[in-house]
Amino acid sequence: MSSSILTQGGKRVAVLGGGVSGLTAYHYLTKRVGLAAQLRAKQNEDDMLKIDLFESSPRTGGRIETEVWEKSVIERGPRSIRVAGHGIHTLDLVAELRLENQILFACKKAKTRYMLIDGKVQPLPSSFLNAVRFGFSNGLVYPILSEIFRSRSKEEDESIQSFFSRRLGENAASMFVEPVCLGIHGGDYTRLSIKSCFPSLYELERESGSLILGSLLAKKKQEAESLEKTALSLDHDSVRRVKSMLNKDNDSTRIFSFKDGGLQMLTDKLTKSIPERKLYMNTHIQSIERSDKNGTPVYRLVDSHGNEHEYDTVVSTVPLHQWASKKPLGSFDSELAALCSKMEYSNIAVVNLVYDSTPVRARVSGLGFGYLVASREGLPVLGVAVDSNTFPESAGMGNGGARSIITVMIGGNSGISQRNPQWQDVINMKKSTLIDIAIKHVEQYLGLNEAQTRPIHTAATIYHNAIPHYSVGHQALCKQIEQHLQDKYKGTLQLGGNHMIGVGVNDSIYNSKSIAQKVINRIFNNNNKDNVHYRTDIVK
Numbered sequence: 093m094s095s096s097i098l099t100q101g102g103k104r105v106a107v108l109g110g111g112v113s114g115l116t117a118y119h120y121l122t123k124r125v126g127l128a129a130q131l132r133a134k135q136n137e138d139d140m141l142k143i144d145l146f147e148s149s150p151r152t153g154g155r156i157e158t159e160v161w162e163k164s165v166i167e168r169g170p171r172s173i174r175v176a177g178h179g180i181h182t183l184d185l186v187a188e189l190r191l192e193n194q195i196l197f198a199c200k201k202a203k204t205r206y207m208l209i210d211g212k213v214q215p216l217p218s219s220f221l222n223a224v225r226f227g228f229s230n231g232l233v234y235p236i237l238s239e240i241f242r243s244r245s246k247e248e249d250e251s252i253q254s255f256f257s258r259r260l261g262e263n264a265a266s267m268f269v270e271p272v273c274l275g276i277h278g279g280d281y282t283r284l285s286i287k288s289c290f291p292s293l294y295e296l297e298r299e300s301g302s303l304i305l306g307s308l309l310a311k312k313k314q315e316a317e318s319l320e321k322t323a324l325s326l327d328h329d330s331v332r333r334v335k336s337m338l339n340k341d342n343d344s345t346r347i348f349s350f351k352d353g354g355l356q357m358l359t360d361k362l363t364k365s366i367p368e369r370k371l372y373m374n375t376h377i378q379s380i381e382r383s384d385k386n387g388t389p390v391y392r393l394v395d396s397h398g399n400e401h402e403y404d405t406v407v408s409t410v411p412l413h414q415w416a417s418k419k420p421l422g423s424f425d426s427e428l429a430a431l432c433s434k435m436e437y438s439n440i441a442v443v444n445l446v447y448d449s450t451p452v453r454a455r456v457s458g459l460g461f462g463y464l465v466a467s468r469e470g471l472p473v474l475g476v477a478v479d480s481n482t483f484p485e486s487a488g489m490g491n492g493g494a495r496s497i498i499t500v501m502i503g504g505n506s507g508i509s510q511r512n513p514q515w516q517d518v519i520n521m522k523k524s525t526l527i528d529i530a531i532k533h534v535e536q537y538l539g540l541n542e543a544q545t546r547p548i549h550t551a552a553t554i555y556h557n558a559i560p561h562y563s564v565g566h567q568a569l570c571k572q573i574e575q576h577l578q579d580k581y582k583g584t585l586q587l588g589g590n591h592m593i594g595v596g597v598n599d600s601i602y603n604s605k606s607i608a609q610k611v612i613n614r615i616f617n618n619n620n621k622d623n624v625h626y627r628t629d630i631v632k
């Protein structure tokens with residue numbers, strides 16, 4: 093092989109973490125991207141790239157964890173994936189894994205999200221105009237009008253609360269912006285970054301000089317563009333394939349899961365394609381050291397069994413806090429550790445309740461996807477998802493098809509406690525206590541009484557550092573981390589996961605796909621970095 097194609101070394105890659113990020117990184121390093129590069133270099137798979145994946149726990153999937161109980165699909169972590177934005181890449185991966193026939197799009201009624209306002213569950217206004225009709229006019233009219241004629245925002249980053257309060261009034265912001273921040277980030281909207289959490293809104297306003305004007309003018313344009321624009325980084329075959337999966341329904345608000353096995357179908361399928369000798373399960377990477385061998389960097393990994401492993405490139409998808417100061421991986425690079433220590437998180441407890449009762453089914457059927465609870469309500473609950481509304485096919489039949497699956501989220505970022513005395517620090521709570529809180533909440537706000545029913549199955553999962561908290565200044569922090577990694581490790585150390593470009597499954601997948609491309613480009617010294625088209629005819 094000519095050295096111009098393959099830089100010296102660089103062909104041993106370790107992937108840390110067997111969640112969707114790590115599994116996706118492994119997939120693209122060894123399939124599409126990696127394989128295409130090897131074919132170009134006329135190398136066969138075995139003696140070229142050595143890629144191993146290390147997973148601490150006995151299972152893969154990470155925060156994606158689906159329990160199937162008596163045919164009821166119970167999502168302990170994420171429950172749905174959106175089509176919009178990076179979802180196109182997820183659908184492309186689904187097609188590549190031959191899972192397209194397993195896709196389950198959400199029921200139309202799940203398009204509506206609700207919120208608990210003054211003790212009553214009401215639909216979340218899907219547009220600001222609805223908000224005015226909805227009776228927030230007392231706090232909205234002046235801020236909206238003044239905002240339309242306001243000069244272009246000069247601020248750099250700012251909190252979501254200040255961004256929206258200035259434009260819509262504090263009342264509207266606390267009523268329906270704050271709950272959305274709870275429902276995605278489990279976050280504190282007084283400290284969440286508008287630039288990182290709602291980048292398109294932030295850019296729209298800067299481009300058009302006004303949030304309302306910009307969103308009204310750009311809405312149609314955005315919808316039409318979104319598929320094509322995102323699809324630009326997919327080759328034509330992929331775009332065609334994804335479009336056929338969407339059956340010409342370009343409704344960008346759609347969300348999906350998978351038949352029978354929920355979201356874990358995706359991570360299980362990715363796992364199945366990893367050769368056993370390349371997958372180190374129950375293997376926690378405890379420390380990493382770096383040395384130079386004849387001018388080539390070598391990473392020495394020590395695992396929880398005391399074994400040592402050598403690699404030229406490390407793609408870490410473990411949560412960023414593991415690289416922070418005072419953590420085992422933090423001793424690898426103190427400057428990196430100091431940066432990673434600045435990343436905050438939200439802790440979330442997820443309580444799944446399965447009911448087998450006609451009254452409950454009747455009570456929840458009108459709640460769509462579920463509802464969010466603003467801090468001002470002073471309740472311990474962040475939101476309630478009615479999964480049996482969103483994916484009725486996955487509810488399981490039970491006695492005569494009256495199964496309901498309800499998921500209650502509790503906790504969130506500690507900053508919420510400033511506004512909600514009922515905020516719960518879920519990390520130190522017993523699961524039985526969390527289940528009691530969830531059942532009491534559902535009974536009270538769905539108007540159930542104990543006589544009517546009790547759940548036939550419950551599950552509680554406590555996620556510590558569940559979701560990265562994109563605080564004001566988050567984007568600048570990520571740029572500092574990326575710059576440090578590039579300057580010091582020249583692409584041989586990559587940090588993937590959902591700490592940077594978005595907290596969702598799609599963002600995790602997209603991040604891993606772009607990291608795999610960067611790693612392969614570096615190994616094969618491939619200069620056409622941006623317009624690399626993934627061939628699809630080589631996918632096994």
Ligand SMILES: Cc1cc2nc3c(=O)[nH]c(=O)nc-3n(C[C@H](O)[C@H](O)[C@H](O)COP(=O)(O)OP(=O)(O)OC[C@H]3O[C@@H](n4cnc5c(N)ncnc54)[C@H](O)[C@@H]3O)c2cc1C
Binds near residue numbers: 110149152376377409
């Ligand atoms: C409650 C909740 C609800 C959510 N809802 C949604 C949703 O509806 N839609 C959506 O798109 N997203 C949702 N998300 C976000 C989604 O779960 C994440 O974006 C995604 O799962 C992140 O995957 P990951 O692989 O980056 O990280 P993880 O899933 O955390 O995987 C990291 C893996 O690394 C392993 N690991 C850790 N340390 C080491 C080590 N030192 N050595 C080896 N292995 C290690 C862990 O065991 C784990 O398996 C939700 C998240 C939570 C917590």
Ligand SMILES: C=Cc1c2[nH]c(c1C)Cc1[nH]c(c(CCC(=O)O)c1C)Cc1[nH]c(c(C)c1CCC(=O)O)Cc1[nH]c(c(C)c1C=C)C2
Binds near residue numbers: 598
């Ligand atoms: C109430 C708590 C939470 C619920 N889900 C999450 C929390 C903290 C976590 C979460 N939910 C979504 C994502 C992915 C975001 C993305 O960028 O794709 C994460 C990390 C999906 C989501 N959930 C809601 C919205 C508006 C979105 C965005 C994508 C979509 O439209 O699906 C709102 C919402 N979350 C929960 C409920 C009950 C709810 C609305 C009623 C649960």
